[in-house]
Amino acid sequence: MTYACALKVPKALTFGASAARRSLNAHLNYPGKSSIRSIRMESDISTGNLRVENCESRGAFIVLEGLDRSGKTSQCGKLVSYLERLGHETELWRFPDRTTTIGQMISAYLSNQSQLDDRTIHLLYSANRWEKNSLMETKLKSGTTLIVDRYSYSGVAFSAAKGLDFEWCKVFLQAPEIGLLAPDLVLYLDIPPEKAAERGGYGGERYEKLEFQMKVGNCYQTLRDSSWEIIDASQPMEEVQKQIQEIVLDHVLASEKGKPLSHLWQHK
Numbered sequence: 001m002t003y004a005c006a007l008k009v010p011k012a013l014t015f016g017a018s019a020a021r022r023s024l025n026a027h028l029n030y031p032g033k034s035s036i037r038s039i040r041m042e043s044d045i046s047t048g049n050l051r052v053e054n055c056e057s058r059g060a061f062i063v064l065e066g067l068d069r070s071g072k073t074s075q076c077g078k079l080v081s082y083l084e085r086l087g088h089e090t091e092l093w094r095f096p097d098r099t100t101t102i103g104q105m106i107s108a109y110l111s112n113q114s115q116l117d118d119r120t121i122h123l124l125y126s127a128n129r130w131e132k133n134s135l136m137e138t139k140l141k142s143g144t145t146l147i148v149d150r151y152s153y154s155g156v157a158f159s160a161a162k163g164l165d166f167e168w169c170k171v172f173l174q175a176p177e178i179g180l181l182a183p184d185l186v187l188y189l190d191i192p193p194e195k196a197a198e199r200g201g202y203g204g205e206r207y208e209k210l211e212f213q214m215k216v217g218n219c220y221q222t223l224r225d226s227s228w229e230i231i232d233a234s235q236p237m238e239e240v241q242k243q244i245q246e247i248v249l250d251h252v253l254a255s256e257k258g259k260p261l262s263h264l265w266q267h268k
Contacts, residue, residue: 061183122173
């Protein structure tokens, strides 16, 4: 897909447009380091239109979401390996990022080593994403695809599932996330909470309780939008992996062709 804009200019400026095109072509033909940005300028003498097509290759932003023990972490690792084998520069990210100061506070809370108000922990999760946002954008624009294990949707779903006051949820759950980079694709690994609870290691962290996970699953349903793809995570791991790979590759290629970045929950 090509992303383009058309600018209307007077006929008198046609000569200027042609000169600009010659100058740009000379620059692009210079035998220096090649750029990932592709620009094409075309002039139409009969109408005086100058058409500028700006196509900047970038990495794709792919998020995996789902209940605890739905298989996100395993599938993230397999997806990174798959894309790297195809020659795509790819990195695995996780939220919360427990390596930062804020992330360490979150980690202590999740492992029941500290107690925090529900509103406080929600804002810490959001701050943890914001402190990585600039680096994330830099990585994407440099051509690196990011596979991200959990993102803002988890923050909203888990906080809402705690039964916080409805009005507070309506105003404040999404508000701290507005303006963060939006994923190109959200893969939701759908699995019945009872089945997830049968998997190894379940119950080791604060939120791994069956009744609570049921509430989280219901909250996730309200967050779905056109960027989401639902994967039946109760299938064999190899089948889930195959479906994920087929869906993700299309989005990686679209990003390399210049699909623009967007931001979360910013309505025009």
